[in-house]
Amino acid sequence: MGGDYAPEEIVKGAVLAARKSDVEIFLVGTPDILKKELAKYNLTNGSAIRVVEASDVISENESPVDVIRRKPHCSVAVAAKMVKSGEADALLSAGSTAAAAISAIQFMGMVDGVYRPALVGGLGSFAPNTVMVDLGANVDCKPHQFLAFAIAGSVYAKRFLNISDPKIALLSTGSEESKGSNAVREAYSLLKNSGLNFIGNIEGNDVLSGKANVIVCDGFVGNVLLKFYESIGSYAKVWTERKLRKYPPIRALAKLLFNRLFPTTKISSETEKQGGGILWGVDGVVKIAHGASRAPNIANAIESAKEAVKAHVIDSLKSELAKFNEGGKL
Amino acid sequence: MTVEDQVRDIVAKITRVDKSIITRQSTFKEIKADSLDVVQALVAVEETFGIEIPDEEAQKFQNFGDFVSYVESRVAQEEKV
Numbered sequence: 001m002g003g004d005y006a007p008e009e010i011v012k013g014a015v016l017a018a019r020k021s022d023v024e025i026f027l028v029g030t031p032d033i034l035k036k037e038l039a040k041y042n043l044t045n046g047s048a049i050r051v052v053e054a055s056d057v058i059s060e061n062e063s064p065v066d067v068i069r070r071k072p073h074c075s076v077a078v079a080a081k082m083v084k085s086g087e088a089d090a091l092l093s094a095g096s097t098a099a100a101a102i103s104a105i106q107f108m109g110m111v112d113g114v115y116r117p118a119l120v121g122g123l124g125s126f127a128p129n130t131v132m133v134d135l136g137a138n139v140d141c142k143p144h145q146f147l148a149f150a151i152a153g154s155v156y157a158k159r160f161l162n163i164s165d166p167k168i169a170l171l172s173t174g175s176e177e178s179k180g181s182n183a184v185r186e187a188y189s190l191l192k193n194s195g196l197n198f199i200g201n202i203e204g205n206d207v208l209s210g211k212a213n214v215i216v217c218d219g220f221v222g223n224v225l226l227k228f229y230e231s232i233g234s235y236a237k238v239w240t241e242r243k244l245r246k247y248p249p250i251r252a253l254a255k256l257l258f259n260r261l262f263p264t265t266k267i268s269s270e271t272e273k274q275g276g277g278i279l280w281g282v283d284g285v286v287k288i289a290h291g292a293s294r295a296p297n298i299a300n301a302i303e304s305a306k307e308a309v310k311a312h313v314i315d316s317l318k319s320e321l322a323k324f325n326e327g328g329k330l
Numbered sequence: 331m332t333v334e335d336q337v338r339d340i341v342a343k344i345t346r347v348d349k350s351i352i353t354r355q356s357t358f359k360e361i362k363a364d365s366l367d368v369v370q371a372l373v374a375v376e377e378t379f380g381i382e383i384p385d386e387e388a389q390k391f392q393n394f395g396d397f398v399s400y401v402e403s404r405v406a407q408e409e410k411v
Contacts (some may be wrong), residue, residue, distance in 0.1 A: 065369050069385070102366060106373070114347050142362065144346070 001029030001054070001075045002095015004291045009096060011037035013298020018048040020299070023306055026088055028052045029074040038238035054078045064098035068106050076100050080107035090305040094276075094293045101137050106284040111314070113321040115142065117281035118149045119219070119288060120156045123229070127162060127209045131156050132215045135277055136223030137288075146170065146187030146216050150196055151324060152280035153214035155317045161213070165197050169212035171221060172201040183218070191216070194324070200289040233258075275301025278308055280317060285309050333379075333405055334398045337367075340374045341394065354395030361394070371397075379405055 001007050007027075011034065014025045027034045034051045043049065054075035060068065067077050076095060080103040082088040091108075093100040101117055110117070118136035122128070133153040138145060142325060150168045157166035170188055172180035177188050179201060191198040202212055207225065217225070237258045244251035275297040276289035287305040289297060334354075343348035345363045352361055358368055372383055375397075381404045391397045 063365070065365050068369050068373055105366070106370065142346070171355070 001027065001034070002058075002093060002099070002291075003289070003293060004094075005294060006094065007033055007037050009293065009295045010298055012041075012295035013293070014049055014302065015043065016295055016299035017302035018043070021303055021306065024046070025049045025302065026052045026079070026082065028054050028082075030054070030057070052078060058096070058099060060095055064096050064102050067099050067102050074099070074103075075198060077103045077107055080104050080284075080286075083286075084108045086182060088175045089309045090287060092276075092287045092289060092298070092301050094289040094291055094298065094301075097136060097288050099297055100286060100288055101282075102282070104279060104286045109283045111281055111283050111318050111321055113325045114148050114152075114281035115145055115279045116155055117279045117286070118145070118152055119222070119277040120149075120152055120280050121226070121277040122156075122160065123208065127210055128199060129157075129210055129213055130208070130215060131161070131213065132217065132226065133280070134206075134217065134219040134222045135226050136219045137279060140220075140221040141183055141218040143183050143186035143190055146183070146218075146279065147190045147324070148193055148321070149216045150189050150191055150194070150198070151320050152317060153194060153216060155313065155320050156278075156280070157213045159313055159316055161310055163213050166213035167211070168196050168214040168216060169199050169202040169206075171207070171215050171217035171225075172203065174203065175201045177201070187216070205313070230277070275299070275304060278305075278313070284314060333402045336378060337375055337398050338394070340378065341371050341397075342403055346371045352394055354393065354398060356394045357392065358394075375401055379408075381405065381408060382383065 001010060003010055007029065011027060014027060017023055018025055025048060031051050033054050038049065038051070056071040056074040058074045059069050067074055071077065076093050076099050079088065079091045083091050085108055091104065104117060116138050118133050119137045120131055120133040121135050123130045123132060131153050133149045152169060154166045157163045168191065170184060170191060172184050178185065188201065199212060202215065206214060220246055240254050241251055244254055275285050275293065279286035279288055284323070285305055285308045287301050289301045293301070338349050338352050341352060341361070341363070345361055345367050347361050372388055376382055379401060383400070387400060391400065
């Protein structure tokens with residue numbers, strides 16, 4: 001039960017989702033707090049939301065790794081165990097990404113061939129046929145992780161964007177094979193010999209060009225780029241309005257156009273519309289919502305987690321990875 | 331299979347490095363194990379041998395050899411009991 005606006009907005013989001021969709025939701029956390037929040041709503045279908053106790057709480061100054069040995073009964077760990085046991089189909093967290101990832105790794109386990117999970121998300125608006133991976137789950141990456149990221153991104157592009165043979169590119173500081181960090185250069189070699197539809201390196205100025213359907217990078221770069229991308233719209237709007245302040249009619253028109261073109265999220269990534277990204281590589285559906293998620297984002301995240309379960313995305317990933325495991329590439 | 335071989339297998343599996351490069355002198359940094367790798371290895375070893383490794387003991391491990399020596403001593407103690 002983490003998140004900047006927990007528990008109020010999380011509970012409200014769960015109520016929104018339960019009201020508009022056929023879904024059973026478990027709220028995991030401190031029962032007294034959750035029941036008090038739930039009491040604010042007149043739930044017609046009382047059984048759609050249930051409260052599950054988590055006896056440990058992770059404070060801000062504790063390491064997420066403590067989930068494993070010191071706080072195995074914190075909410076995200078309890079939720080991960082519920083998915084592992086089959087009691088729940090998916091886990092959603094707006095709390096610490098690291099704590100969610102560590103809980104999922106430890107208590108749900110990894111899909112064969114994957115070392116660490118990654119966050120995959122579509123770029124939406126400007127690049128509707130492009131997904132990026134990793135968006136922040138792995139700050140430091142080993143070269144073989146980039147190959148697993150590429151496979152996860154490829155499955156995502158096939159399943160959610162209907163692209164039959166996604167073009168995969170490595171994000172680097174130059175198009176040449178020799179460009180980039182040591183890990184990126186080693187990853188280039190692995191991807192080139194992977195049998196995937198690898199088109200080589202692309203640079204930052206080609207992220208939105210549509211040249212690649214799957215852009216592979218480490219989580220440090222991916223997270224910085226994602227947040228920058230998500231912020232562009234609001235800054236572009238403010239900048240345009242300021243530039244046009246001496247021309248009120250044109251300014252009003254520009255404002256109208258911005259609101260029409262980017263009605264809810266300005267220039268945003270698909271992950272924002274979906275309420276967050278899927279954590280790929282763990283043996284179950286795990287959805288990571290932004291820490292600053294409000295109730296509508298949480299409701300969207302619950303709905304998209306449900307869609308991911310229905311689409312059998314984990315089985316798809318397992319079957320794709322199995323081909324590479326057989327070849328000893330992972 | 332010795333205790334050392336079993337611990338080496340666990341560490342190699344978690345860190346995804348070739349077990350032949352893990353010597354008793356190898357530090358966790360040298361085998362590119364991060365903090366999560368180390369904690370996962372501790373948990374896996376605890377489960378495998380039915381022992382508990384206190385944090386204050388784990389923090390003393392300077393290299394793989396220290397880790398193995400501690401597990402060997404604990405396993406020997408358990409066998410006596």
